[in-house]
Amino acid sequence: MTWQFVLDQFAANFGLWWVIWPAILLGIIIGILPGFSPQNTLIMLLPLTLAVPVEQAFAFMVSLYCANHLSGGIPAILVRIPGSGGAAATTLDGYPMTQKGQAQQALVLSFVASVAGGLITTLATLALLPWLSQIGLYLRSVEMVVVMLFGLTLIAVIAAKDTLKALIAGFFGLLIGVIGTDHIYNAPRATFGFLELYDGVPLVAALIGLFAVSEALVMIEEKLIVSREGRERASQSQWADTVDGLRISLRKWWHIVWTSFVGLFIGIVPGAGASIAAFVAYQQSRLWSKTPELYGTGIPEGVIAPEAANNGVTSGSLVPMLALGVPGGTTSAVMMIVLQYHGMVMGPRLFQTNPELAYGVFIAMAVAYIFMIFTILPLARYMARIVLIETTYLAPIIILVTIVAAFSERQYLFDMGLALVFGVIGYIAHKTNYHVTAMLIGIILGPLFEQYLVRALRISEGDVSVLFSSTLGNMLWALLALSLALPYLRKPRSQPVANGR
Amino acid sequence: MKPRQPLGADLVIPLLGLGFAAYFFVDIADLGWEAKANGVLIGAILVFLIAVQLARMGRQFARGEGDLRADPLWQPPDATRKRLGMVVLSAGFIAALPWLGLTLALWLAMLLALFIMGVRNRATLVWLPLALATAVFLLFIVVLESDFPHGPIEKLLT
Numbered sequence: 001m002t003w004q005f006v007l008d009q010f011a012a013n014f015g016l017w018w019v020i021w022p023a024i025l026l027g028i029i030i031g032i033l034p035g036f037s038p039q040n041t042l043i044m045l046l047p048l049t050l051a052v053p054v055e056q057a058f059a060f061m062v063s064l065y066c067a068n069h070l071s072g073g074i075p076a077i078l079v080r081i082p083g084s085g086g087a088a089a090t091t092l093d094g095y096p097m098t099q100k101g102q103a104q105q106a107l108v109l110s111f112v113a114s115v116a117g118g119l120i121t122t123l124a125t126l127a128l129l130p131w132l133s134q135i136g137l138y139l140r141s142v143e144m145v146v147v148m149l150f151g152l153t154l155i156a157v158i159a160a161k162d163t164l165k166a167l168i169a170g171f172f173g174l175l176i177g178v179i180g181t182d183h184i185y186n187a188p189r190a191t192f193g194f195l196e197l198y199d200g201v202p203l204v205a206a207l208i209g210l211f212a213v214s215e216a217l218v219m220i221e222e223k224l225i226v227s228r229e230g231r232e233r234a235s236q237s238q239w240a241d242t243v244d245g246l247r248i249s250l251r252k253w254w255h256i257v258w259t260s261f262v263g264l265f266i267g268i269v270p271g272a273g274a275s276i277a278a279f280v281a282y283q284q285s286r287l288w289s290k291t292p293e294l295y296g297t298g299i300p301e302g303v304i305a306p307e308a309a310n311n312g313v314t315s316g317s318l319v320p321m322l323a324l325g326v327p328g329g330t331t332s333a334v335m336m337i338v339l340q341y342h343g344m345v346m347g348p349r350l351f352q353t354n355p356e357l358a359y360g361v362f363i364a365m366a367v368a369y370i371f372m373i374f375t376i377l378p379l380a381r382y383m384a385r386i387v388l389i390e391t392t393y394l395a396p397i398i399i400l401v402t403i404v405a406a407f408s409e410r411q412y413l414f415d416m417g418l419a420l421v422f423g424v425i426g427y428i429a430h431k432t433n434y435h436v437t438a439m440l441i442g443i444i445l446g447p448l449f450e451q452y453l454v455r456a457l458r459i460s461e462g463d464v465s466v467l468f469s470s471t472l473g474n475m476l477w478a479l480l481a482l483s484l485a486l487p488y489l490r491k492p493r494s495q496p497v498a499n500g501r
Numbered sequence: 502m503k504p505r506q507p508l509g510a511d512l513v514i515p516l517l518g519l520g521f522a523a524y525f526f527v528d529i530a531d532l533g534w535e536a537k538a539n540g541v542l543i544g545a546i547l548v549f550l551i552a553v554q555l556a557r558m559g560r561q562f563a564r565g566e567g568d569l570r571a572d573p574l575w576q577p578p579d580a581t582r583k584r585l586g587m588v589v590l591s592a593g594f595i596a597a598l599p600w601l602g603l604t605l606a607l608w609l610a611m612l613l614a615l616f617i618m619g620v621r622n623r624a625t626l627v628w629l630p631l632a633l634a635t636a637v638f639l640l641f642i643v644v645l646e647s648d649f650p651h652g653p654i655e656k657l658l659t
Contacts, residue, residue: 164554165514171547172518175525178543182536189532189540190525217587220618221580396614397633399587400594400607404637411648416595424588425517431573434514450539457538 006126009360012055013367019056020063020368024375027067031083032074042335054342058361061335063368066314069274070114070372073307077106078386079219079398081212085203085444086274086310088211088437089282093295093302100298103384108245109300110307111380115373116249117260117308118315119366124264125315126362129323129351139269141456142467146476147269148449150280152441153484166435173439176201177446183454196414204409206443209422210429210436212402216395217427223390242380248300255301256308259285263309267316274310275444281309283483315365322350322358399423507570508558515551522547586617602652603641608634 013020042049042061049057072083077094090110097106139147152170179190180200191197249256259281266277285305286295295302321332336346339357344350350358406419429436460466468474522544529537561567575581594610601609611630620626641647642655651659 164550164557168515168518168547168550168554171543171550172514172521174543175518175522175540175547178525178540182532184535185533187532187536189536190521190528213591217584220583220587221577392618392620393615393629396587396611396618399591400610400614401633401637403591403595404603404607404641407649408641408645408647413595413598413650416598417592420588420591420595423591425514427584428510428513428574432510432514449543453539453542454535458535462534462538 005355005359006363009356009363010367013059013360013364016056016059016364016367017371019059020364020371021375023060023063024067024368024372027064028071028074028376030064031068031071042338049338050341054339054344054357055360055364057338057342058335058357059364059368061338062314062318062361062365063371065335066118066311066365066368067372069118069311069314070111070307070376072310073110073114073303074107074383077110077303078103078383079394080215081398081402082207084274085207085440086278086313087306088275088440089278089306089310090303091211091437092282092306093298093300096296096298097300097303098298098384098387102241102298103387104241104380105245105248105300106298106303107380107383108242108377109249109303111373111376112246112249113256113259113304113307114311115369116253116256117263118311119369120257121260121264121267121312122315122362122366122369124261125319126359126366129319129359129362138472140470141452141459142470142473143476144269144452145449145456145467146473146480147276148445148452150276150476150480150483152438152445153480162433165433166438169429169434169436170438170442173442174446174449175442176206176439177443178450180447183451194414196410196412196418199410200447201443202406202409202412202415202418203444205406205415205419206422206440208402208406209419209424210426210440213399213419213423214426214430214436216398216402217423218430219391220395223392224388239381241384242377245380249304252300252304255285255304259305260308260312263312264316266309267313268319273317273444274313275441277309277313278306279441281305287483315362318361318365321346322361505565505570506561506567507572508561508567509569509571510573511558512569513571513574515554518547519551522551583617583619587614590614590617599650600652602655603649604634604638604654605652607637 042064049060052060068084069086072087073090073094074083076082076087076090077098080091080095080098082088082091094106094110097103152174153167177200179197181188181198188198262281262284263274263277266280267274282295282302282305285301286292289295289301291299317332318335321336339346344354344357403416403419406415407413409415426436426439428434429439456466457464460469468477525540525544529540558567590610590613594606597606597609608630611633612626615626615629638654638658641649642651642659649655
């Protein structure tokens with residue numbers, strides 16, 4: 001790969017602006033709406049992507065994918081409803097910033113962190129692709145079990161107000177995630193007799209219920225979702241607030257860089273995904289902060305870390321697909337189908353047989369991120385105004401529209417009812433500080449955790465000690481234990497009082 | 502003397518978790534070990550964590566620091582009325598969908614929801630639900646062609 005090759009690819013991808021721009025706009029819209037996933041959108045648009053040349057198809061798909069990751073943070077910041085699981089961690093500090101009247105700054109921080117994080121990791125991937133592709137090979141079932149537990153227990157650490165309650169919520173979620181048929185015998189488990197639960201708990205219904213419906217039920221108590229001081233600030237928002245957000249982002253440039261690399265490395269692990277990446281980055285950010293007690297109260301670092309990480313995932317998740325032929329997630333699986341339809345054979349040989357495509361994917365991604373920042377940044381000022389809508393109107397709209405959106409994943413009316421049930425559970429959890437985010441992450445990880453655990457146990461014929469049989473796995477266990485213990489070791493210096501909600 | 506904490510609300514999630522874990526254990530009792538290994542492991546950890554939480558709360562009760570009131574769930578009373586109204590209305594909306602179709606059911610549900618929330622302006626009560634129902638109709642029925650039940654409006658317009 002020469003500089004000339006890279007420059008030619010950049011020029012070619014800038015020429016695809018007419019493909020990239022509509023994909024970005026579409027990605028932003030579906031990212032804002034809970035219930036609309038990039039994979040479902042790509043599946044719906046499959047006839048279109050199969051009909052156009054592969055370079056255009058891929059530019060469209062990666063632009064939509066990246067824009068989706070970026071915009072999931074918008075509702076997370078404005079109304080505490082993550083557009084996707086990857087944006088759940090953004091609610092922890094993004095929403096408190098909104099309540100303080102700093103929604104515009106929070107949005108700008110989120111946009112800059114997302115774009116810079118995505119751009120940095122895309123360029124890093126481009127340079128380090130042959131080496132990065134090897135990482136996935138070292139992670140087997142045993143290590144993946146630890147990675148999953150790592151993701152879950154980190155949330156309990158983040159919810160430092162009451163770790164025990166957060167762990168209960170997390171493991172409750174994990175058990176809910178086991179509902180459905182098992183992988184070996186296809187026997188239904190804890191389905192309450194509902195056929196609709198045989199495939200497991202639908203994630204969109206859980207996300208909508210635990211976050212959107214429950215938050216709307218909570219917000220009824222206040223006239224506006226912002227505090228009185230925040231209301232004045234939000235109503236007087238100027239372009240200066242956008243500039244202020246940019247200034248803060250520049251000051252925190254190093255934070256953006258290292259948290260985006262957390263996302264990149266986690267993205268390379270097949271199945272780990274943006275949710276884990278965002279929480280790991282948030283937790284690590286808090287762990288190494290000089291002021292961990294401020295996390296959860298609405299600070300810029302708490303928005304930057306998850307947003308940089310969940311966009312760092314975008315390039316990471318494509319690495320195993322291109323280099324090994326193993327899709328890192330559902331969206332990359334859809335992309336792989338399109339590439340295979342066009343006759344591309346994934347794996348190490350792709351870099352010799354079709355370097356324009358193998359490297360071009362990441363260059364298209366970098367170009368998409370550049371387009372994205374100019375598209376979305378000017379909108380922050382206007383988006384921030386949503387917080388001035390009275391909850392009298394906002395709550396019914398959120399409840400009814402998101403319940404309708406719960407239908408979109410599987411087209412079952414049952415899922416709408418399930419979203420309402422999760423909404424009530426989420427409301428009770430909100431009010432009693434049983435961290436809903438931990439519960440959601442548990443539900444997301446449940447099926448994956450089972451898959452890896454059962455695989456590891458089958459290899460060892462049921463011997464549990466297999467979980468402590470690998471060096472890398474043991475190192476990960478030690479890291480997990482350290483992450484749990486470190487906040488307590490640091491306690492004498494600073495008392496974490498993060499927002500339990 | 503410190504006021505007693507209303508700990509009744511704190512019991513709801515542990516009791517739900519405990520009940521679900523018990524149901525899970527009973528339901529998987531006859532399955533092969535591969536099908537129940539994960540559930541048993543996670544369920545056992547959950548039961549242990551809940552036991553620790555209940556012991557912690559028991560200690561608070563014994564010290565006279567808390568009682569079984571569940572105030573956080575019901576306060577403030579005015580919001581609770583609206584909240585219950587929204588939950589019942591949402592359940593009714595889902596139940597009515599097969600007969601009324603998405604557009605009409607949503608228009609009616611939104612109108613009633615605004616009424617429950619205290620809106621009395623007639624123009625708002627008519628036009629806001631209409632705008633929302635139209636947008637949802639265009640997105641889900643026209644553009645995405647979702648399999649929502651078709652009612653009179655959908656049958657008339659599609």
